[in-house]
Every structure is written in structure tokens, then in C-alpha cells.
Amino acid sequence: MVSPILTSPEAVDTLTYAQPQVARVTHVALDLALDFDSKRVGGTAELTVLAAPGAQEIVLDSNGLEIGQVTDGAGRALPYTMGEPDPRGGKGAPLTITLDGAETLRIAYRAPADASALQWLSPEQTKGGVHPFLFSQGQAILNRTWIPTQDSPGIRQTWEARITAPEPLDVVMSGVRQGEPESLGNGRRAFTFVMDKPVPPYLIAIAAGDIDFKAIGPRTGVWAEPATLDRAWREVNDTEEMVVAAEELYGEYRWGRYDMIVLPPAFPYGGMENPVMTFLTPTFIAGDRSNNGLVAHELAHSWSGNLVTNAVWGDSWLNEGVTTYFENRIVEAVYGKQRAEQEAALMFANIKETLAEVGEDAPGTALSTDGGYQLGSAIAYDKGAFLLRTVESVVGRERFDDWLRQWFDNHAFQPATSELFYEDMMANLVQGEAEAQALMLREWIFEPGLPANVAKPDPAAFATVDAAVTAYGATGAIPGAYAQWSSAERQRFLDNIPKQRSADQLATLDRALGLSGTGNNEELFLWLELALANRYQPAVPQVEAFLAEVGRAKFVRPLFKVLWDQGDWGQPIAQRIYADTRGGYHAVTRAGVDAIVGEPAQ
Ligand code: BES
Ligand code: ZN
Secondary structure (H helix, E strand, O other): OOOOOOOOHHHOOOOOOOOOOOEEEEEEEEEEEEEOOOOEEEEEEEEEEEEOOOOOEEEEEEOOOEEEEEEEOOOOEOOEEEOOOOOOOOOOEEEEEEOOOOOEEEEEEEOOOOOOOEEEEOHHHOOOOOOOEEEEOOOOOOHHHOOOEOOOOOOOEEEEEEEEEEOOOEEEEOOEEOOOOEEOOOOEEEEEEEEEEEEOHHHOOEEEEOOEEEEEEOOEEEEEOHHHHHHHHHHOOOHHHHHHHHHHHHOOOOOOOEEEEEOOOOOOOOEEOOOOEEEEOHHHOOOOOOOOHHHHHHHHOOOEOOOEEEOOHHHOHHHHHHHHHHHHHHHHHHHOHHHHHHHHHHHHHHHHHHHHHHOOOOHHHOOOOOOOOOEOEHHHHHHHHHHHHHHHHHHOHHHHHHHHHHHHHHOOOEEEOHHHHHHHHHHHOOOHHHHHHHHOHHHHHHOOOOOOOOOOOOHHHHHHHHHHHHHHHHHOOOOOOHHHOOHHHHHHHHHHOOOOOOHHHHHHHHHHHOHHHOOOHHHHHHHHHHHHHOOOHHHHHHHHHHHHHOOOHHHHHHHHHHHHOOHHHHHHHHHHHHHHHHHHOOHHHHHHHHHHHOOOOO
């Protein structure tokens, strides 16, 4: 099965060099060795090509790849050229190969030591402290730093891989592992994987380290370092239930197994929806499953994103917004309406906060943006989710769920655009002119700001907390029930209390609410941010320890930002910390902090 390519102008990906209508990759077979000493991945990629009649050449994406030789399936050398790299970085360079009738290309290559998709961790960056670790992060356009293919979300490819790694490391990928690892007799083992469904190439992912597996349900389980596995397993124990809930909402889970790997804390994201193997940060583990909306989110991507995929990154709300809505529906099904409404209210506040910051008419606040202008998570994620929530409230849940289910079914294993989403909704959901008017779909998708018909969260969701915020602001009264509150309630409180606090007030808060001792990193982050914004010296050692361990950009970037904003007080602290921690951060996190602090002088 070869997935179609969309050819409409708005489906043209400007972040790829590929010309898929001329010649496209349909299958990738990797044979790679992981070398932890040199931090290099190398070997061969065999590509299956589908070319239009008369096509002379195929264009692939490469960012820093060292190409050895290119041959056809019979070993006949094929000429190739590597173009000039795009000056803005990221996009890399076109690798153009003369086809000469070839339907198979074999490329011998090596990824650069600084491939931004790959992070090589020293043993000290792992819990076990003995073995090194490797993981990859492909989204959005990083996989071209370690795989020579057409790296565009609209060009789906099946793939397989044979990977060798030193013993005793285990290797997992975003494909199904085949049989037992094969011992090679030289201290290395070979692992093989297959992904027989066509996926966008950003979803090819690998992790290797000293990891073990523990089953949850019949098709779910979790990998983690031995020292993390039990804590991780308890935290994700509702996963099988979540898969059942997701299937009841929007149809069969089509990928076979749903496993997860909890990575070391250097992982730059909360989670990544790599098929059959979601990648997770360990920083979501709180002991009470309060942050496992993250798992619901990555699981939901098995439909929105992995089945139906944004054709261009400017439409990433089709992945992230639809997923954030779906996540909330899974949370509702598994944990009830109250938790779901509270989490929705946090999202709504996030939209409002961003719009207040950048302005209701900032072009980047439209859902559909041409060219990846990104505004944190508020627009693609939360405004996207609130579009779906609003449609649900207008047409009713039953009709809406039927529509969303058919969207996933009818576009399964295919790319999509904002226009396609709009047309599909008009054709298959909206009934009559009055309903079309009430929905304001084009305004939602293509205009900045938040349309007037937004289905606001239930004000009752946080009534108690909001009253406690007001009381604290007025009299300094500490809410006695804080310890009994849900994590969403605590986050609402910490995010809304007055931003200017004296050292005494901060000390009182910390003592009464146990903020610096919380095991919940979302809450700890809000506390540290508040403390630094008020130049609260006692928090600095904890910030330093946190930033030395955690590489999750969502936490790391804002903490450096708030330090930096504190001028003479905070900037020397930021520079001192960053000089030590920068080398341990993933390229994504490093780029984000460099933009705030600047690269430290060597
Ligand atoms: N697909 C994203 C992560 C991503 C986005 C990587 C853009 C690269 C570019 C993933 O599904 C995600 O949204 N992660 C969030 C989870 C949260 C919203 C529950 C994260 O990492 O914080
Ligand atoms: Zn996501």
C-alpha cells in the first residue's frame, strides 16, 4: 500500500527538498551500527523508489550526513550531488541521486557526531550510572540528520531496520521488534524491527540503553532503566484502560502494541508519539498519576498525527490540537468529568495568557500558519482543542464523535491540511446555513485570536481554588485544603496568586504548602518560577540541581528566561548554571536556552 501525496498548493512542504511527484521514497531499510565511543551511527539505508515516467533523479533531505557510496540494488554506482545547505540551518541540503532506472537505492553513510536528532548520554546522565544511553527525536525536521530519506510529513514510508549495539544494551524503535536479539560474538548484538504501515518519516525513532520491560495489559507495557522501571510502571498503569477508552471513542487502535519507554531526564520533551513506542520524560512521574494526561496525549496521537498527519508543519494544530482534544476525552472517560474540566480550564487560561501577551490580532495566533511560526503550546494545542470542543458543543457530542471517527477512518495513513479539515467538516458534519454560521469555522482556523463562540470551560471547575486565590491575595490566608487538592487545582493556585512576593511571603508559602518538597514537577516548576521572579535566594540551589538533571525544554527554557529577566541578580546565576549544564542538554533545549542566555564563552 502506497499512501497518496497531496498536491494542492497549501500541502506543499517548504521544509523539504523532496519533489515527491517526480520521485518518492516508499520504503526505507536501515542497517546501522551504534558506536557509543565515537557517538556515531553509520551503515546503509536501502530506499525503495516510486518514480514518475521519465524521472531522471530523486531528491532526498540531508543535514550533515556523510555519504560514502550510492548504488542501485545490483551494486551499480549511481552519481549523486549534495547541494548547498540552507543558511537558516535545520532544513539542511538536498541530496540528489541520478536514478538511471533504479527502483532501489543503497546509500552507505554516517550521521555526524552532532546530529541534532540524536542525543548520546554519558553514564552519569542515566539513573544506573554505568552504561551510556542513546535516544532520537525526529519531529519536526531532525531525522534528516541521521536518515537519508525524504523527510516530509506528507511522504509516508514503511520501514525496517537492523541495528547493532554493544552488550548489554537493549534497543527499541518505533516499529515492532522481530524475535530475540542476535548475538554477534564480538560483544555486540543485532536487533531487527519492522514498521509495515506507512508512516511520516519524523516518526522513525530509536532508543538504546540499559533498559528492562514490564507488561501492563495484553498489548501495553513500559520500558525504562531498571532503577526507574517500577515507579514508571505504577505511573502508567492505567494505559491499557486508556487504549480501551480511546478505541471506544474513535475506533480501533490500528498499530498492534502500545508500549512506552521512560527515558532519562535529558529527553527534551514531555512525550513523543513514536508509533508502538511512545517516548516519555521521567519528569511526569509524580507518584499519583496526576500528570498522566501526557500518556493519554501521546496515545491519542495514534489517531491524530500518526494515522491522519499534518501535510505541512504550519498545520501542526491538526496533529496537536486534535490530539489535545482527544486527550481530554480520554481523561474524562478514565478519570471523570471533573478532572477533564479542570484540565480544560488550564488550557483555556493558557490561551488567554498567550493572547494577552502577543495580542489578539497577532498572525501567529491563527491555527493555520504558513511556515512554522510557533507560539508555544497555546495556539496549536489549546486553541486547536477548543475549536473541536466548540464544534462539539454546537452540534452535540454524538454527531461530533461520529464525525471525528470518520475523519480518522477516511483519512487513515494519509496527510491532511487545514483546507481539507474544513471541507470535510462542511461536507460530513455541518447541516444547514444557520449551523455553518454558528460554528465560525473559517475564523477559528484561518484568523488570529479567539472567536466569540468559544465553548468556555465550566466556571465551577475551579470555583473553590479561585476563591482561595482571592482570599490569599487579600489577606495572605493560606488554603488549608491545599494538600487535598488535585494537582490541576494546585497548579491553578500557584499560577494565579500575586506574582510579586517578598522573601518572607515566599518562605511562608513554602513552609505551609511544602512547595519545594513536592514530588510533582509541574508544581515544583511553578514554585521555582515564582521564587526566581522574586529573586528568592533560598531557591537557587534547588534550581541549579533541577537544571543539572532535567533537560525538558518546557521547564528549562522558562527557568533560564526568568533568571535572565532578573538582570544583575539573575544573569550571572544563569550564566554560571548554563556553563555547567549546556553540554548535557539536547540540541532542541540548547537552541532554546542559547536564544536567551547566548552561548557561553569557551
Ligand atoms: N509531538 C509532540 C512533541 C513535539 C512537538 C516534538 C513539536 C517536536 C515538535 C508531543 O506529542 C507533545 O505534544 N508533547 C507534549 C505533551 C503535552 C502537551 C501533554 C510535551 O512534550 O510537553
Ligand atoms: Zn502532541
